Amino acid sequence: MTERPKILVVYYSQTGQLKRIVDTVLGPLQDKATIVYEELKPVQPFVFPWKKQVFYDTMPETVLGRPRAIAPLKVNPDEHFDLVILAYQPWFLSPSQPTAAFLQSESAARLLKGKPVITLMGCRNMWLNAQERVKEYLQRAGAHLVGNIVLVDKSPNLVALITVLRWQFKGKKEATVLLPPAGVQEKDIQESVRFAAPIAKVLQDRQWDALQPQLIELGAVDLLPNLILLEDRGIRAFRYWSKFISAKGGPGAPERQGRVSMYRGLLLIGIFVLSPLAKITSVLKLALNKRKLLEEVKYYKGIHLR
Numbered sequence: 001m002t003e004r005p006k007i008l009v010v011y012y013s014q015t016g017q018l019k020r021i022v023d024t025v026l027g028p029l030q031d032k033a034t035i036v037y038e039e040l041k042p043v044q045p046f047v048f049p050w051k052k053q054v055f056y057d058t059m060p061e062t063v064l065g066r067p068r069a070i071a072p073l074k075v076n077p078d079e080h081f082d083l084v085i086l087a088y089q090p091w092f093l094s095p096s097q098p099t100a101a102f103l104q105s106e107s108a109a110r111l112l113k114g115k116p117v118i119t120l121m122g123c124r125n126m127w128l129n130a131q132e133r134v135k136e137y138l139q140r141a142g143a144h145l146v147g148n149i150v151l152v153d154k155s156p157n158l159v160a161l162i163t164v165l166r167w168q169f170k171g172k173k174e175a176t177v178l179l180p181p182a183g184v185q186e187k188d189i190q191e192s193v194r195f196a197a198p199i200a201k202v203l204q205d206r207q208w209d210a211l212q213p214q215l216i217e218l219g220a221v222d223l224l225p226n227l228i229l230l231e232d233r234g235i236r237a238f239r240y241w242s243k244f245i246s247a248k249g250g251p252g253a254p255e256r257q258g259r260v261s262m263y264r265g266l267l268l269i270g271i272f273v274l275s276p277l278a279k280i281t282s283v284l285k286l287a288l289n290k291r292k293l294l295e296e297v298k299y300y301k302g303i304h305l306r
């Protein structure tokens with residue numbers, strides 16, 4: 001009898017949403033593979049629901065890739081795994097701090113070297129830049145990104161923004177009279193079980209290159225062109241503000257709170273103005289330079305790093 005393949009799942013999930021996605025996708029694999037779970041635990045936890053100022057104050061170090069430390073991993077970094085699943089979420093268009101702390105660690109370098117990796121995301125809808133950063137980390141570790149699955153909140157962008165902020169600041173995920181529930185739609189979580197079959201197959205035949213096209217076929221990555229433009233503008237602004245704020249001190253430093261408040265005000269105005277503008281620009285760009293924007297969509301649906 002051949003040995004069961006071994007999967008390592010590395011994840012962080014503050015509200016449990018991403019862990020539910022992980023459990024749904026991997027459900028059918030439970031009796032086909034040995035699955036080891038490694039939950040990333042920040043030494044000083046990120047408290048949920050968030051205090052508003054703390055939430056915004058978390059942006060600079062997230063964007064600059066200077067994360068709060070995580071506790072040592074339970075798994076032996078020299079243990080062999082046939083596949084690593086990195087389940088993570090974007091924070092401020094960047095990998096969440098616990099994810100970045102893991103990817104920067106010596107243990108990750110040892111665990112990931114030469115390994116096939118599938119990234120699995122549960123987020124609002126802005127994940128492109130975070131995934132580019134993760135692709136870079138994986139490349140540096142000598143890992144092979146073989147698949148990417150992204151579950152997003154499919155509500156209109158501004159609706160998803162309002163509901164996610166209510167969720168993060170008040171802990172209220174449920175629908176109101178006017179608003180849908182926050183986060184990834186329940187139906188989409190339940191239907192993510194469909195990704196198990198191609199993962200099971202690739203664990204058997206090891207045809208890693210065949211995986212992402214199959215996942216795409218199953219709708220693993222849906223992507224609206226206007227979000228490419230919005231993210232591009234957003235990350236440029238975040239980079240500027242990260243440097244400006246962190247020049248006054250580290251996370252929580254009283255000296256930088258004035259700057260955090262300034263960016264906090266401008267961010268919300270920026271988003272509510274930029275989001276409709278990006279939509280109009282993308283319609284224009286699609287009309288004028290359709291090929292280029294569609295190439296961008298194709299690139300972001302893929303797993304290669306340019």
Ligand SMILES: Cc1cc2nc3c(=O)[nH]c(=O)nc-3n(C[C@H](O)[C@H](O)[C@H](O)COP(=O)(O)O)c2cc1C
Nearest residue numbers: 013014015016017018089091092093123124125126
């Ligand atoms: C500090 C913070 C920043 C976030 N920034 C983004 C973002 O840039 N893009 C996005 O799509 N979702 C963003 N989200 C939503 C998360 O990606 C995620 O969907 C949500 O926090 C639930 O994840 P959980 O599994 O950790 O509970 C953010 C959440 C937090 C807490």
